[in-house]
Amino acid sequence: MVLSPQTMAAVRQSGAIPGAEYLLSAEGVRKAFPGVVALDDVQFKLKRGTVHALMGENGAGKSTLMKILAGIYQPDAGEIRMKNQAIRLASPLDALENGIAMIHQELNLMPFMTVAENIWIRREPKNRLGFVDHGAMNRQTADLFRRLNIGLDPESLVGELSVANRQMVEIAKAVSYESDVLIMDEPTSALTETEVEHLFTIIRDLRSQGIGIVYITHKMNELFEIADEFSVFRDGKYIGTHASTDVTRDDIIRMMVGREITQMFPKEEVPIGDVLLKVENLTLDGVFRDVSFEVRSGEILGLAGLVGSGRSNVAETIFGVTPATSGTISIDGRQVDISSPTEAIRNRMAFLTEDRKDTGCFLPLDILENMQLAVLQDRYTRAGFVQEGKLARDCQEMSAKLRVKTPNLYERIENLSGGNQQKVLIGRWLLTNPRILILDEPTRGIDVGAKAEIHRFVTELARQGVAVVMISSEMPEVLGMSDRVMVMHEGRVTGFLDRAEATQVRVMELAAQ
Amino acid sequence: MSSDIANPTNTTAGSVAAGAGTTRPEAIRRRRMPPEFNIFLVLIGIALIYELLGWTMIGQSFLGNQQRLTIMILQVSVIGIIAVGVTQVIITGGIDLSSGSVVGLTAMIAASFAQASTWSRALYPALTDLPAIVPIAIGLGVGLAAGIVNGVLIAYTRIPPFIATLGMMVSARGLSKWYTKGQPVSGLTEQFNFIGSGIWPVIVFLAVAVIFHVALRYTRYGKFTYAIGANMQAARVSGINVERHLVKVYAIAGLLAGLAGIVTAARAQTAQAGMGISYELDAIAAAVIGGTSLTGGVGRITGTVIGTIILGIMTSGFTFLRVDAYYQEIVKGVIIVAAVVADVYRQKKRAKR
Numbered sequence: 116m117v118l119s120p121q122t123m124a125a126v127r128q129s130g131a132i133p134g135a136e137y138l139l140s141a142e143g144v145r146k147a148f149p150g151v152v153a154l155d156d157v158q159f160k161l162k163r164g165t166v167h168a169l170m171g172e173n174g175a176g177k178s179t180l181m182k183i184l185a186g187i188y189q190p191d192a193g194e195i196r197m198k199n200q201a202i203r204l205a206s207p208l209d210a211l212e213n214g215i216a217m218i219h220q221e222l223n224l225m226p227f228m229t230v231a232e233n234i235w236i237r238r239e240p241k242n243r244l245g246f247v248d249h250g251a252m253n254r255q256t257a258d259l260f261r262r263l264n265i266g267l268d269p270e271s272l273v274g275e276l277s278v279a280n281r282q283m284v285e286i287a288k289a290v291s292y293e294s295d296v297l298i299m300d301e302p303t304s305a306l307t308e309t310e311v312e313h314l315f316t317i318i319r320d321l322r323s324q325g326i327g328i329v330y331i332t333h334k335m336n337e338l339f340e341i342a343d344e345f346s347v348f349r350d351g352k353y354i355g356t357h358a359s360t361d362v363t364r365d366d367i368i369r370m371m372v373g374r375e376i377t378q379m380f381p382k383e384e385v386p387i388g389d390v391l392l393k394v395e396n397l398t399l400d401g402v403f404r405d406v407s408f409e410v411r412s413g414e415i416l417g418l419a420g421l422v423g424s425g426r427s428n429v430a431e432t433i434f435g436v437t438p439a440t441s442g443t444i445s446i447d448g449r450q451v452d453i454s455s456p457t458e459a460i461r462n463r464m465a466f467l468t469e470d471r472k473d474t475g476c477f478l479p480l481d482i483l484e485n486m487q488l489a490v491l492q493d494r495y496t497r498a499g500f501v502q503e504g505k506l507a508r509d510c511q512e513m514s515a516k517l518r519v520k521t522p523n524l525y526e527r528i529e530n531l532s533g534g535n536q537q538k539v540l541i542g543r544w545l546l547t548n549p550r551i552l553i554l555d556e557p558t559r560g561i562d563v564g565a566k567a568e569i570h571r572f573v574t575e576l577a578r579q580g581v582a583v584v585m586i587s588s589e590m591p592e593v594l595g596m597s598d599r600v601m602v603m604h605e606g607r608v609t610g611f612l613d614r615a616e617a618t619q620v621r622v623m624e625l626a627a628q
Numbered sequence: 629m630s631s632d633i634a635n636p637t638n639t640t641a642g643s644v645a646a647g648a649g650t651t652r653p654e655a656i657r658r659r660r661m662p663p664e665f666n667i668f669l670v671l672i673g674i675a676l677i678y679e680l681l682g683w684t685m686i687g688q689s690f691l692g693n694q695q696r697l698t699i700m701i702l703q704v705s706v707i708g709i710i711a712v713g714v715t716q717v718i719i720t721g722g723i724d725l726s727s728g729s730v731v732g733l734t735a736m737i738a739a740s741f742a743q744a745s746t747w748s749r750a751l752y753p754a755l756t757d758l759p760a761i762v763p764i765a766i767g768l769g770v771g772l773a774a775g776i777v778n779g780v781l782i783a784y785t786r787i788p789p790f791i792a793t794l795g796m797m798v799s800a801r802g803l804s805k806w807y808t809k810g811q812p813v814s815g816l817t818e819q820f821n822f823i824g825s826g827i828w829p830v831i832v833f834l835a836v837a838v839i840f841h842v843a844l845r846y847t848r849y850g851k852f853t854y855a856i857g858a859n860m861q862a863a864r865v866s867g868i869n870v871e872r873h874l875v876k877v878y879a880i881a882g883l884l885a886g887l888a889g890i891v892t893a894a895r896a897q898t899a900q901a902g903m904g905i906s907y908e909l910d911a912i913a914a915a916v917i918g919g920t921s922l923t924g925g926v927g928r929i930t931g932t933v934i935g936t937i938i939l940g941i942m943t944s945g946f947t948f949l950r951v952d953a954y955y956q957e958i959v960k961g962v963i964i965v966a967a968v969v970a971d972v973y974r975q976k977k978r979a980k981r
């Protein structure tokens with residue numbers, strides 16, 4: 116039986132549907148894309164007032180299933196029921212009217228519109244003349260933010276917000292639909308611990324109101340902290356659903372990847388050489404001041420701090436994206452003038468940026484083209500011609516090493532799962548064969564198995580004498596991988612911690628001052 | 629990448645679902661169907677419709693008339709030369725509205741250095757009977773200069789391409805009128821006229837198309853052009869000197885518009901300030917019909933060549949069927965919009981599926 120959204124809304128309002136054990140359920144769902152079966156006879160059942168985590172490797176089909184529930188993709192087969200009524204979700208609007216809202220893995224806000232405009236888009240309060248009532252809209256936003264304890268100005272432009280704050284806006288927007296089901300696709304991949312705690316408070320509050328929350332994450336600790344139940348997917352197949360109190364982290368990993376992962380942070384002590392990169396009194400007016408540090412060959416320097424502390428800005432400045440207003444950068448003891456990324460690459464630096472969509476992926480281009488663009492500056496070309504064969508072979512090898520899941524390298528990067536896009540971007544920079552590697556949130560959106568592999572890569576590069584600067588909001592990653600940790604707070608360096616003395620508490624003390 | 633990091637020690641126990649986590653080695657060779665294929669089918673479809681209408685309405689073959697097809701392709705060659713440049717500009721996410729005016733300007737200036745001494749009203753009586761290479765070089769120089777001005781304005785002052793090239797469109801047209809105070813430039817040398825004679829314009833068009841097809845597909849220049857259109861920020865972070873590259877692309881577009889101006893003047897054996905009016909729109913139409921996306925990052929020269937021929941065959945077919953010129957323009961407009969709608973639809977479908 117298929118009911119119109121209006122009927123459904125009425126039924127929902129009445130509140131009582133006998134026998135509705137599950138809030139939302141999907142069964143026998145199948146979805147194929149050209150060359151890939153993303154979902155194969157999958158089921159998913161969400162109970163009222165619970166947080167249900169979805170786990171699985173990159174490309175397992177989690178986002179695809181949620182996009183089906185949010186009306187973005189149409190399934191090839193399967194049945195979706197909301198409060199025991201079969202429903203059809205032909206569009207995102209349909210899903211919203213059925214009480215399903217989704218926060219996407221990639222941010223989807225309009226940068227040139229204000230926070231309030233973004234939240235109430237297509238639902239703007241109107242005045243008597245039918246024009247948008249900005250006053251009312253900003254008040255509504257302020258109310259919403261007060262309820263969620265978010266300290267943002269409704270009138271600021273989204274484009275000027277940090278990634279983390281944009282994520283908070285997305286969350287507020289999804290909550291504002293007052294839906295019964297809230298889907299969150301890796302909401303914390305751009306957040307630091309403080310904000311994650313904040314988000315969890317919001318989630319617990321929503322849960323106590325009877326809302327069902329679907330929570331996709333690659334972070335195991337979050338699962339135990341917030342989820343009541345979890346379902347695991349592997350290669351488009353449904354593996355099982357369990358209560359999160361019943362299992363250990365190793366159980367889950369085994370379900371996810373079908374094998375054991377022995378060591379999470381394969382950090383090895385490698386010989387540490389001479390100072391490779393030295394930064395002195397680096398300042399970018401209004402953003403950060405007097406940042407000084409050095410990284411030795413073979414050393415991994417972790418950069419910790421809260422969002423907005425200026426970690427990413429320092430990285431961008433070193434790489435010439437936003438040249439410094441004062442201060443010096445030296446490589447091998449020689450002062451260098453890095454006024455553009457071109458210059459930085461010439462000095463054999465590589466920089467994986469934080470925002471995959473804005474500064475990373477070339478969405479309309481294929482995987483091969485995405486991987487090769489940074490390396491073409493000085494290699495793989497002869498008289499301006501690209502040495503396609505050699506380059507394709509090396510890209511192929513790299514994508515195999517990073518385990519990029521794709522039918523072939525001529526797939527548009529847009530069609531890859533989030534984690535696989537990230538792997539392609541890592542591959543882009545590893546191909547340049549850097550001496551100084553700056554990584555900003557390198558494992559964002561990457562599954563446990565691949566994460567360990569990427570960490571192993573980084574360790575291996577360090578062994579070969581590469582100097583690594585790694586920014587990460589994930590404390591275990593920073594602590595697990597770094598030889599030293601530099602902590603920043605509001606644009607200033609507040610301290611350095613050696614590997615032995617770096618603990619979560621010490622880092623947080625310095626980060627919060 | 630050094631090879632010892634190629635195989636990070638594998639701690640995996642048990643088997644990973646084979647082929648799921650990794651790409652298969654042979655997969656790299658498989659290419660998708662070229663996107664031009666659909667456009668090519670459209671071209672064939674249009675030709676067949678004319679053939680059918682020809683037999684039923686006036687009892688003649690459309691495709692059977694070799695001469696008509698030759699004239700058709702001669703007529704669109706100049707548009708095609710411009711469109712090759714415009715395609716590259718659109719791939720970077722920009723637009724070039726100035727090419728038609730640059731055609732007019734280069735036609736005038738080149739012609740003024742190509743006049744024969746036998747012509748009594750030569751603009752520079754002291755500079756007549758020059759070898760054809762002189763007006764050609766000057767013409768190409770003028771086009772190149774116009775393109776560089778466009779490029780520098782767009783890349784370094786961040787004026788939107790639409791505005792910068794709109795300015796050039798108006799100014800270049802003004803310049804070409806001012807140059808002779810509106811008088812045409814005639815009496816050109818045999819040698820100069822030769823470039824516009826016979827099948828030469830078509831050869832120039834095809835040569836230009838082949839060169840830039842190769843450049844876009846196989847050179848660093850091409851890869852960077854697509855990258856800038858796909859994501860300018862990411863291109864910058866990947867070490868591409870975006871500003872310098874944009875100047876190159878607009879300079880090439882200007883150069884090709886200049887070349888088109890030379891061919892136009894040689895073909896007409898005279899130059900007038902009004903030459904090339906609205907050519908920029910036909911060139912943009914050819915690119916868009918050929919699958920170049922106005923949002924940037926997508927487009928190919930082969931598509932543009934087919935798009936150019938579609939434009940030509942439409943006009944030629946209408947003339948063949950003796951359809952009123954007014955209708956021709958109306959239908960042309962509809963087809964251009966249809967091409968853009970098809971592009972938008974394709975993108976939507978890709979996003980949704």
Ligand SMILES: Nc1ncnc2c1ncn2[C@@H]1O[C@H](COP(=O)(O)OP(=O)(O)OP(=O)(O)O)[C@@H](O)[C@H]1O
Nearest residue numbers: 148153173174175176177178179530531532533534
């Ligand atoms: N629009 C699309 N076109 C083609 N293939 C697609 C498309 N969307 C997803 N896929 C493929 O479907 C599979 C599942 O992708 P999905 O995004 O659901 O993975 P995921 O579990 O969310 O992974 P991640 O943890 O990396 O986000 C992947 O192999 C992906 O390449």
Ligand SMILES: [Mg+2]
Nearest residue numbers: 178220532533
């Ligand atoms: Mg996903």
